[in-house]
Amino acid sequence: MTTCQIGILGAMGRMGQAIAATISATEGATIGGAADRPTHDMVGKPYPFADVTLGGSIEDLFRSSDVVIDFTPPGSTAHHAGIAAQTGKPLIVGTTGLKAADHAALDDAAASTVIVQAGNFSLGVNLLTALTQKAASILGDDWDIEILEMHHRNKVDAPSGTAEMLGEAAASGRQVNLEDVACRSREGIIGARPSGEIGFATLRGGSVIGEHEVVFASDSERITLSHRAENRGLFAGGAVRAAVWAQGKPAGRYTMLDVLGLDL
Ligand SMILES: NC(=O)C1=CN([C@@H]2O[C@H](COP(=O)(O)OP(=O)(O)OC[C@H]3O[C@@H](n4cnc5c(N)ncnc54)[C@H](OP(=O)(O)O)[C@@H]3O)[C@@H](O)[C@H]2O)C=CC1
Ligand SMILES: O=C(O)C1=N[C@H](C(=O)O)C[C@H](O)C1
Numbered sequence: 001m002t003t004c005q006i007g008i009l010g011a012m013g014r015m016g017q018a019i020a021a022t023i024s025a026t027e028g029a030t031i032g033g034a035a036d037r038p039t040h041d042m043v044g045k046p047y048p049f050a051d052v053t054l055g056g057s058i059e060d061l062f063r064s065s066d067v068v069i070d071f072t073p074p075g076s077t078a079h080h081a082g083i084a085a086q087t088g089k090p091l092i093v094g095t096t097g098l099k100a101a102d103h104a105a106l107d108d109a110a111a112s113t114v115i116v117q118a119g120n121f122s123l124g125v126n127l128l129t130a131l132t133q134k135a136a137s138i139l140g141d142d143w144d145i146e147i148l149e150m151h152h153r154n155k156v157d158a159p160s161g162t163a164e165m166l167g168e169a170a171a172s173g174r175q176v177n178l179e180d181v182a183c184r185s186r187e188g189i190i191g192a193r194p195s196g197e198i199g200f201a202t203l204r205g206g207s208v209i210g211e212h213e214v215v216f217a218s219d220s221e222r223i224t225l226s227h228r229a230e231n232r233g234l235f236a237g238g239a240v241r242a243a244v245w246a247q248g249k250p251a252g253r254y255t256m257l258d259v260l261g262l263d264l
Helices: 014-024 058-064 077-087 100-109 123-138 161-173 233-246 256-260
Strands: 004-009 029-035 067-070 091-093 114-117 144-151 198-204 211-217 222-228 252-254
Touching: 004 014, 004 058, 004 233, 014 029, 014 233, 029 058, 029 233, 058 077, 067 077, 067 233, 077 091, 077 100, 091 233, 100 114, 114 233, 114 256, 123 161, 123 211, 123 222, 123 233, 123 256, 144 161, 161 198, 161 211, 233 256
Parallel strands: 004 029, 004 067, 067 091, 091 114, 114 252, 144 198
Antiparallel strands: 144 211, 211 222
């Protein structure tokens, strides 16, 4: 069995550390390299979670790896996608808060390599998106859809990538474009809720790993679909599974649903 050498980008972060622990416990996978922000204090020193030196060069990380997993803050994804395209090595993107330009760069890179991108790599959340789409396709506009999320105080983007995935699933179930019906924040005298709106609410506090609820509310009953992450290992496990899956796949843009073989 050949070993998949996985490079970790954002290796000193919360997710980087969880990914290192997962790779170390995964048969058939090893850490091909670890890199973080070039100005990070630890660059050039031994990476505490594997027998490699922490690097600051993304190009070097791609060179030493078969596949790279990227969980870095928003802002660098388009750059990372460009290097994946140049090297032809698969890139697994967990970063959230992506903008249209990031998605365009990922689409471009997917012409020459494998890109797997997901706002959430857990099995439970990906199943929740399927359930959300199904419920939204059955329930009419007299059911209001609201998506609630809570995360730790250090999260920098809102709504979460998962909330956006759930919003996309609800909109697709209703056969509408999310951007035409989304309301991502409310304040002041906002008037009555428009029919067909898909609303979002963001909570931040403490060390919450990730909690999401999709509420379907009618005049006489309410359905709530929810997911709670108990640790970061579930995201890391999904990302490492995606990295191993990506090896040898044809160039293209994929999601965790492709990796899991779930057909929405
Ligand atoms: N899709 C999914 O399933 C999940 C996605 N996420 C997403 O992953 C991302 C990271 O989350 P988390 O690990 O909690 O964040 P952290 O801030 O803990 O970790 C990010 C790491 O990346 C480093 N970094 C910053 N800029 C760069 C760069 N240009 N190149 C390389 N490394 C860099 C940071 O260094 P420094 O702190 O010094 O700047 C830090 O060590 C977020 O967007 C989050 O929403 C998180 C969990 C699950
Ligand atoms: O930043 C986080 O921590 C998380 N981010 C992802 C998101 O934005 O949905 C996934 C998970 O909920 C944790």
